Amino acid sequence: MKLRVVNVVGARPNFMKIAPLMPEYRKHPADFEPVLVHTGQHYDDNMSQQFFEQLHLPEPDVYLGVGSGTHSEQTAKVMVELEKFLTKTPADLVVVVGDVNSTMAAAIVAAKLCVPVAHIEAGLRSFDRTMPEEINRLVTDALADYCFTTSPDADENLRHEGVSRGKIFFVGNVMIDTLLQLKEAGLKSDVRRRLRLDGEFGFVTLHRPSNVDSKETLAEILSALDVVQKKLPLVFPAHPRTVNRLKQFGYWDELQRWENLRLVEPIGYLDSLCLMANAKLVLTDSGGMQEETTVLGTPCLTIRENTERPITITEGTNTLVGTSHAKIVAEARHILEGRGKTGRVPKFWDGRAAERIVQCLLEHRPKK
Ligand code: UD1
16 A cells, blocks of 8 residues: 655755655655655745755645744644644655754654654754754654664664664665765856855854854854954855844944955855865854765864764764864864864765665555
8 A cells, every 4th residue: 555655844954855765755656655745944945945946856745834933933833734734635654854843843743643753864962952953853753653863873862762673773864865966966066156266265154043143152153263264265155044143243244344255145055065075174053064074075163062963073074163262263273284084974874865764664664
């Protein structure tokens, strides 16, 4: 019997994680009827639509249009709308990815409707509950029937929390499936020409509430970036949250005057891949970019006190630098002097994670 599998995406980092699964289901038309739901957590073209195009994602079967709001508002809106959809058109399995509010909201709705839940990128823990994503990860994994993991540390975290071994499947990293599929296309992007980058450069992204919502923390990070940009041109595609805060705190106009900073709108997947692959260094607070730089072999300085992706430090090119001016500048200097981390690609980050997930679902079919 065909399984109706409802795949839920909502925010930018979800799109590259669902993209490799859709064609994989289609290889088994007698077994799967995939459905794609977009919650609308991210809605700007440059946060959503352009990713659908570049990642060759099909048009969503349904768009819930929830938009922005407080955490509770956003989570509640996804829950109300998704419950209506799943009540009208029942699912045999709900697949959620990553750790955004849409992920947790969809997992709760499915579990309450007694629909099995699969969580892709399960088990990651920063052990920092002030981080909204950590709450999303804990709740989602507690409800999941299938925990698909990217690294052995995630398996261990789940086992410590009492998740039975039978629910944990180490399958690798679906986001890296997408990266490997689109790397060649990304390297052809003319983004460097458009941004007038003809030599070495650094690539910056910042959007975590803990970094950009506090005026003092943001000022400290910016003061470090100012030192770095005097030595190395920096490209900084600013997330809408960050743009809002830079304006609100009165830093926006000053940044326009920095000679070596290209402060631009959010960029697409292929441009981002091209910049990450060619950058001398990446400075970021993103989760996904810590993993992508590890695979691309680019040194990454993560502007956070902790990470839920420790394998990027132990095996990859990632270094945690926190938010202090001195540490960020010192580690950036280290890389500029040619002493950046190299590292290796973790096990199963090989372009075949989606294939393993679908195989696992075929072998351990959810009960109808
Ligand atoms: C969300 C995720 C975060 C992820 C990030 C990637 C949660 C808790 N957080 O954070 O894990 O790393 O996405 O981007 O789910 N906005 C727009 N246009 C958009 C989307 C957002 O202007 O298309 C603005 C709104 O002002 C909104 C703010 O950005 O209030 C924040 O958006 P939101 O979805 O709440 O969280 P992110 O910071 O994007």
